[in-house]
Amino acid sequence: MNKKAMNTLQTCVPLFLLTVTYLFSCGCSEPPQPVKNRIPAVKTQVVSPESSLGARRISAVIEAGTSTTLAFPIGGTVVKISVELGDTVSKGQELARIDPTPFEIALRSADAQQSAARSSLLAAREQYRRIKTLYDRGIVPEVELDNQRAALKNAESSLEVAQAQRVKAQDDLRRTIIMAPFNGKISEKSVMAFQEVGAGEPVLKMIGQDGLKARALVPEALVRSLRTGSPVSVGFATLQGERINGAVAEIGAQAEAGNAYPVLISLDRAQSTDKGIMVGAAANVEFASGGGDESPVFLVPFSALAMNDIPRLAADKGTGGRAPLFVFLPEQSIVSLRLVEVRDFSGNMLTVTSGLSEGDEVVVAGASFLKDGMTVRRWEPETPREGIVMSVSGPSGESEK
Secondary structure (H helix, E strand, O other): OOHHHHHHHHHHHHHHHHHHHHHHHHHHOOOOOOOOOOOOEEEEEEOOOEOOOOOEEEEEEEEEOOEEEEEOOOOEEEEEEOOOOOOEEOOOOEEEEEOOHHHHHHHHHHHHHHHHHHHHHHHHHHHHHHHHHHHHOOOOOHHHHHHHHHHHHHHHHHHHHHHHHHHHHHHHHHOOEEEOOOOEEEEEEOOOOOOEEOOOOEEEEEEEOOOEEEEEEEEHHHHOOOOOOOEEEEEEOOOOOOEEEEEEEEEOOOOOEOOEEEEEEEEOHHHHHHHOOOOOOEEEEEEOHHHHOOOOEEEEEHHHEOHHHHHHHHHHOOOOOOEEEEEEEOOOOEEEEEEEEEEEEEOOEEEEEEOOOOOOEEEEEOHHHOOOOOEOEEOOOOOOOOOOOOOEEOOOOOEEO
16 A cells, blocks of 8 residues: 555544544434423412501692782883792782883873863764754754764763773783782792883792691592591601691592692691791691591502503503502412502502402512413422532542542
8 A cells, every 4th residue: 555545544534433423422312302381480479458557648748828929910120029038928018019100101191081082072062962953943954963973972982992091001000019918928039129020920929827738649549538627647757756737628629640639638727837837848648547448458569560561451441540460360370460459559569459359369570471361380489409419539549528
């Protein structure tokens, strides 16, 4: 065998052995196992009714019992602001004034026009009287009498217009001064002296001294049970441990945000004055348990809400103001989408008033991946894995643990 043949054989033999080894290993390996569809696990919580939740507290803001924004009904240049922020004022006291000069001129002009119109009317009446006498004697035709009668009516109308213009000019002059409409305090000051203001532009804001009110947005379910005059208590962050008596004064008829309705609570005047409560202070209103509604409620974590289903339900038939969550049905190993009434929430817990029953298993984790009727299994804690003992052969050949 020549040298070239020997080199070719040395190259082919390793490739052949590698190929045989690969085919042998493939033939001996087990076929891949089919992938099984894993049933998702969900964490559940069995709910039970809460017999009593204690008092219900809702955030509120203190407002004045009476307040008003003051403005000039006419535009002009402010020449005087007689008060400062926080000043106490009395009803009828002058608060601000604009330059009256243009309105004084307008009033004088209106007086002159009224005088001229009155003189024209007197002349028209005298002329009509003379024409009427001549007509009765047959000296002038009827058309002349008709013309003079029309002139008389025009003169009467001109006087009425002049009188109305004078009244307006007089009112405009009177409106150059802002007077306090009631006893109270200045809470806002929007303009300064020598500033040009337009008609209706806010100048000052006043609050009355007839008591304070707390304004709270109350959930729909609680509003239904409230009545005007129902007693409540109001607390403040700056008054630790102290509360002021109050009563429901007004209940809004239209929701403002998140199905919550505005409710005004009148504060005890003597207590609020004694504690130095001010407008704009943050407060919390405490209602009786359930607002008088003692029906059972259920507490579930906020994580139970099926947030991904809310847009779909809203686009379909709506939720009717209810919240979606999933309930696990162990007999069928499926989840069922349930719409429940949520009264309010505190911290990370929802207060559910209807839609759940005692013993229901609510899905509290994994709800965002579920669909109504989906097969699932209840999540159970995994069994701890056994420790693996590693053995290493020592120098003597014996295994060391």
